[in-house]
Structure formats: structure tokens, C-alpha cells
Amino acid sequence: MSDCCKINDSMTEKSQSCSSCGVVGKKIKIITLKSMLKPTSLESLNANLDHYFCATTDCEIVYFDLEQKSYSKTEIKVPVFQKDSSLGTPVCYCFDWTKEKIQKSIENGLTPHPVEQIRGNIKANRCGCEVNNPQGSCCLANVTKFSNQIGG
Known part of the structure; x- marks a missing residue:
């Protein structure tokens, strides 16, 4: 990781x-x-x-x-997930998972699930949360919480 x-x-x-x-x-x-x-x-x-x-x-x-x-x-250069409710706001800044993209993926039953796709990239050491995510840390908790809120 x-x-x-x-x-x-x-x-x-x-x-x-x-x-x-x-x-x-x-x-x-x-x-x-x-x-x-x-x-x-x-x-x-x-x-x-x-x-x-x-x-x-x-x-x-x-x-x-x-x-x-x-x-x-x-x-700030980008919209901040915690402070911006629009669907175009990123939840995962490293791999371009916006609120809208996560919602559509879950509603359409697409695989891999956003959380699993992000986990795979984390395991492959591809994330750069410190420089991509305004909170300066991993987005996985945000993606999981948001996914659960929309039924995924």
C-alpha cells in the first residue's frame, strides 16, 4: 500500500x-x-x-x-469534496472518481466497484493523495462513505 x-x-x-x-x-x-x-x-x-x-x-x-x-x-485549485455538493466534485482525486461517476457506476452495477478499483491502484502504489487530494490523505474513507450513502 x-x-x-x-x-x-x-x-x-x-x-x-x-x-x-x-x-x-x-x-x-x-x-x-x-x-x-x-x-x-x-x-x-x-x-x-x-x-x-x-x-x-x-x-x-x-x-x-x-x-x-x-x-x-x-x-484552492480544485473543488473540495467535503465542501462542495455538486456531482462533478471529485471524491477520489488521483483516479478521477467524481460523485457523479461513482453514482452512475453503482447504479449501473459496473465492475470493478469504485472502492475496489481505488484499492487496486493503492496496492500498485499509484496514488498521490498528498498532492492531489485537498485533505492531503487517502480518499478511500470518503469514497466508501459516499458509495454507502447512494446504496453501493
């Missing part, structure tokens, strides 16, 4: 709450922000600070740091 889809205990050492919604964010690697921020926002990034991902659906903030510098949805 790829390193990006393994649990990294060093990423859970500190916790920090989002200044907008108050929910504790998930610590992420700086490479994720470097990959996800639009160039104008990247210029203000303090790469020496810890950064966090806010997964709260109705919060505009996606990333924030220990000094409460934050980056909103409009400053």
Missing part, C-alpha cells in the same frame, strides 16, 4: 481549531498546500508553520495555520 494511504502518527501530534467554525482541523503536510493553493495564495504561505485542514462542510475555510492565517475555498 502506498505511503499516502497509511496512517501517519506524526501528523496527529498537535491539534488546532479553525477560527471560523471552531472544529479541530487535521494536520497536513506542507506539500499538500503547495500543490493545492492558487499561486496568489501560495505567495502568503508560511511553510515553517504547522497547517491544518478544516473538513467542516459549511465552513469557507479549507486550510489554516497556527497563527490563524487561513485559506478559503476560492483560494
Whole structure:
């Protein structure tokens, strides 16, 4: 299994709450922000600070740091699964599984199932979640949850 889809205990050492919604964010690697921020926002990034991902659906903030510098949805290059309800939004950023594609695949009984297809790619060490997924980690839990919600 790829390193990006393994649990990294060093990423859970500190916790920090989002200044907008108050929910504790998930610590992420700086490479994720470097990959996800639009160039104008990247210029203000303090790469020496810890950064966090806010997964709260109705919060505009996606990333924030220990000094409460934050980056909103409009400053991110891609739609964020947790914050965008449209069907064209990716659930799996590495292998192009959008909400719509997963829904159609399950409704039509296509194989392999999205979860199995993604697992196969993970085992083949093909994922790059740290640079493709705004949450900076594996999408498999999101894909499984979304699949279950639509009956798959």
C-alpha cells in the first residue's frame, strides 16, 4: 500500500481549531498546500508553520495555520469534496472518481466497484493523495462513505 494511504502518527501530534467554525482541523503536510493553493495564495504561505485542514462542510475555510492565517475555498485549485455538493466534485482525486461517476457506476452495477478499483491502484502504489487530494490523505474513507450513502 502506498505511503499516502497509511496512517501517519506524526501528523496527529498537535491539534488546532479553525477560527471560523471552531472544529479541530487535521494536520497536513506542507506539500499538500503547495500543490493545492492558487499561486496568489501560495505567495502568503508560511511553510515553517504547522497547517491544518478544516473538513467542516459549511465552513469557507479549507486550510489554516497556527497563527490563524487561513485559506478559503476560492483560494484552492480544485473543488473540495467535503465542501462542495455538486456531482462533478471529485471524491477520489488521483483516479478521477467524481460523485457523479461513482453514482452512475453503482447504479449501473459496473465492475470493478469504485472502492475496489481505488484499492487496486493503492496496492500498485499509484496514488498521490498528498498532492492531489485537498485533505492531503487517502480518499478511500470518503469514497466508501459516499458509495454507502447512494446504496453501493
